[in-house]
Amino acid sequence: xxxxxxxxxxxxxxxxxxxxxxxxxxxxxxxxxxxxxxxxxxxxxxxxxxxxxxxxxxxxxxxxxxxxxxxxxxxxxxxxxxxxxxxxxxxxxxxxxxxxxxxxxxxxxxxxxxxxxxxxxxxxxxxxxxxxxxxxxxxxxxxxxxxxxxxxxxxxxxxxxxxxxxxxxxxxxxxxxxxxxxxxxxxxxxxxxxxxxxxxxxxxxxxxxxxxxxxxxxxxxxxxxxxxxxxxxxxxxxxxxxxxxxxxxxxxxxxxxxxxxxxxxxxxxxxxxxxxxxx
Amino acid sequence: xxxxxxxxxxxxxxxxxxxxxxxxxxxxxxxxxxxxxxxxxxxxxxxxxxxxxxxxxxxxxxxxxxxxxxxxxxxxxxxxxxxxxxxxxxxxxxxxxxxxxxxxxxxxxxxxxxxxxxxxxxxxxxxxxxxxxxxxxxxxxxxxxxxxxxxxxxxxxxxxxxxxxxxxxxxxxxxxxxxxxxxxxxxxxxxxxxxxxxxxxxxxxxxxxxxxxxxxxxxxxxxxxxxxxxxxxxxxxxxxxxxxxxxxxxxxxxxxxxxxxxxxxxxxxxxxxxxxxxxxxxxxxxxxxxxxxxxxxxxxxxxxxxxxxxxxxxxxxxxxxxxxxxxxxxxxxxxxxxxxxxxxx
Numbered sequence: 100x101x102x103x104x105x106x107x108x109x110x111x112x113x114x115x116x117x118x119x120x121x122x123x124x125x126x127x128x129x130x131x132x133x134x135x136x137x138x139x140x141x142x143x144x145x146x147x148x149x150x151x152x153x154x155x156x157x158x159x160x161x162x163x164x165x166x167x168x169x170x171x172x173x174x175x176x177x178x179x180x181x182x183x184x185x186x187x188x189x190x191x192x193x194x195x196x197x198x199x200x201x202x203x204x205x206x207x208x209x210x211x212x213x214x215x216x217x218x219x220x221x222x223x224x225x226x227x228x229x230x231x232x233x234x235x236x237x238x239x240x241x242x243x244x245x246x247x248x249x250x251x252x253x254x255x256x257x258x259x260x261x262x263x264x265x266x267x268x269x270x271x272x273x274x275x276x277x278x279x280x281x282x283x284x285x286x287x288x289x290x291x292x293x294x295x296x297x298x299x300x301x302x303x304x305x306x307x308x309x310x311x312x313x314x315x316x317x318x319x320x321x322x323x324x325x326x327x328x329x330x331x332x333x334x335x336x337x338x339x340x341x342x343x344x345x346x347x348x349x350x351x352x353x354x355x356x357x358x359x360x361x362x363x364x365x366x367x368x369x370x371x372x373x374x375x376x377x378x
Numbered sequence: 379x380x381x382x383x384x385x386x387x388x389x390x391x392x393x394x395x396x397x398x399x400x401x402x403x404x405x406x407x408x409x410x411x412x413x414x415x416x417x418x419x420x421x422x423x424x425x426x427x428x429x430x431x432x433x434x435x436x437x438x439x440x441x442x443x444x445x446x447x448x449x450x451x452x453x454x455x456x457x458x459x460x461x462x463x464x465x466x467x468x469x470x471x472x473x474x475x476x477x478x479x480x481x482x483x484x485x486x487x488x489x490x491x492x493x494x495x496x497x498x499x500x501x502x503x504x505x506x507x508x509x510x511x512x513x514x515x516x517x518x519x520x521x522x523x524x525x526x527x528x529x530x531x532x533x534x535x536x537x538x539x540x541x542x543x544x545x546x547x548x549x550x551x552x553x554x555x556x557x558x559x560x561x562x563x564x565x566x567x568x569x570x571x572x573x574x575x576x577x578x579x580x581x582x583x584x585x586x587x588x589x590x591x592x593x594x595x596x597x598x599x600x601x602x603x604x605x606x607x608x609x610x611x612x613x614x615x616x617x618x619x620x621x622x623x624x625x626x627x628x629x630x631x632x633x634x635x636x637x638x639x640x641x642x643x644x645x646x647x648x649x650x651x652x653x654x655x656x657x658x659x660x661x662x663x664x665x666x667x668x669x670x671x672x673x674x675x676x677x678x679x680x681x682x683x684x685x686x687x688x689x690x691x692x693x694x695x696x697x698x699x700x701x702x703x704x705x706x707x708x709x710x711x712x713x714x715x716x717x718x719x720x721x722x723x
Contacts, residue, residue, distance in 0.1 A: 127455055131428040132435075133448040178547035185555040189562075200405055216641065218452060220460040224648040231655065234559070234566040235574070258569045262627060264644050270449065309441060316442070365383040 123254060123266060125218040135218065136269040138211045140249035143257075143267055144242060149205030154191050158184045192230040197223055210271060216254065216264045225263040232259030287359045288347045296363045299341040307336070308364040311357050318354065330354040387443065390430050394450060397423040401453045424454040476704035478657040481650050482619065483700070485626045492621030495576055496614075499583020504591040506584070517588040527596035534601075534676045546670050554666030557613060561620035561658050565627070565651070572628025579621040586614070604682035607689035609669035615696060616661035623654040668692075 123135045161183040169176035195203040201213035201221050215221055236245030236257045245257030254266050289296055314333055334353035337360045400420050431447040506513040567574025593602035630647040
């Protein structure tokens, strides 16, 4: 169950999550609630793996470049290499997360982002603290402490995140909403009966309509048998809401029937004849 | 009631795309600043998209659109509602003269606690070696400290060639990075409610106490002072400040006597932790140079009187700096604050 409490901007307490759900709900002062998908320890570990490879590569390049200074003084060259590795290993995360607003190369690739725990913009001090705290999170090896903290904590925070008041969120690629592809251009026999279509529209709840839309959008991902079974069940449910005359549903497959119901539920075209071509 | 989703999307999509474009530009160009007109437009788009999100959450159940709008509102929210001061342009001289010493003094109780824990460790280490000389093997993990102090001093003072020739800079870099790592670790362990920081401080004290008593018992007090103090008078306070930082973090986590939430306490202290950490790093850079270029040279190359005198000057300046620097500005700020409060009645 997800839950959101009333906002308390004065206390900075706008984010709520009572149970570990992988989602953080934030209520804005305007009263809008939105959710942030929290990144789990495995994804974060993979992002760290990419970053570690970047650090190794950058250190290697820096070492090779600074090795040239060995022509003047080998001691100077070695000192610079020691310092370069230190600064790259410690400064990489700080610099990248500050410049890219909470992202490193690994996080960019895996679409993760560090955010303030209240959904606000990251402050430099937060970036520095969460990166320095890695010294504890990496103990005893391979981020064991940080990983356990992530698994146990409600917000999937490692110790550095707790100290810096930050979270790591997933930003999955969100497609533009586009129902036209789903609905437009198809003949809908149910619309021939506007009073029944109106009744259907009244009885279908937003949740039911959402389930039907998802079934249609994901139909190609299903096994053929599962697809037939799913649309049979969904269509049976909608048929039970409003009974259409036989001629309106004769020869209409379950999947097409669901498509017609979605068209009626989500698209308030005037009743009666439609300006669509028969297909 | 279900909204006409297609119509809704068609009508609102241009606003969403415009907001998305602004957010993309802000995220891809962190230096970007908006003028007033653009900021007003951005705010309008945010509010309009928020209202659309509320509508779609209430009157329709299309997860794709819902997720898309949530993603937009979530990204815009942080930009619109961030009210914390953006950091001013970094002024290094002012930071050194005022910010760092003032921050140190603001957390002076944590520093005194850090000092007390280290002194307890020194006492324990000294007492352990004093009562049981064999404890040295257990307490001191460094092979070069296991031998007899007198033999080491004799060997160092007889040396005719510069044994650090060609490795001094590498040594300085190693001292700097190693000590900085230890300091960061001490600070970071504050997140264990201070337990880890206390252990680190105590353990550092134990090593220091054990080494000091070992050399004092061998009659090598002057060598000890001349060896450790040139870098130690900066390095040891730096480690104490690292402990102070860890304890300040622990105090914020524990929040004893505070009515603020954990988040607010951490938010308030986070800037100070970074300032103290940066100050520690600077002190260790100095200590690293001194350790490589001065501390490791002994008589007859460098007279002990010079090394001890140099250390006293360093210590005096450090105490003066941390104790006094920026104090006038603090008083001026307090006076201004007092005037302001009186004026408001």
